[in-house]
Amino acid sequence: MSQENAQNNEIDASLEITPEMQSFYQRADAIIGVANSQLGPDAHSGQVGASLLYAAARYSASVASIGFVKGDDFAKEKDDIVEFYTKQYRQMLSDNLTDYAQNFDKYIQLNQDDKPAK
Template sequence: MPQATDNAFFDRADAHIELANRQLGDSDNPGTVAASMTFAATRFSTWVSARGFKSGEEMAAARDAMLTYFCDQYRLMLEDNLDDHIARFDQYMSGQHPVE
């Protein structure tokens, strides 16, 4: 997985996951909560990226590079989490978390 940018990286991620877990109680379909979380992540990342440009035209010129960067980052993080859940499937599915 990519290097965490600061000490609070996982704390922030855990806070988002905690919110999503609370929202599961309001939903019959966990996939809808996951879809909302993914949408929020893409919307926020787009907004953060837009702040670095002076115009829509400048941002449009960097669109393909941004898509590549964010898709690559998502894939790396997804691969890491998939591998982790595969390796610790019984622990995670029984509610036990491995010692880090």
């Protein structure tokens, strides 16, 4: 079981997981799977994480541009767009750090289980 799936299973039992939420977590797990597949002798987790963060920023800029007709109008909204994405990221990061800290021993064990046998 991946760490992400374990985290998803830890969601408050009183919270109903809607099909939309399940799809959200499945997409996130798929992207994390691609990131994990990039790990190796030429790229450690910090490098892969930096690439993933850059990809998220690049994709978010593209998504944010949808609906604008002129670049000047888009540029005028830059600060609000940055504020929106920063707030979302801060909350998601905080939630995941809290979850990881609360389940640290279990997640560390999962990470050890996911490593190939030598």
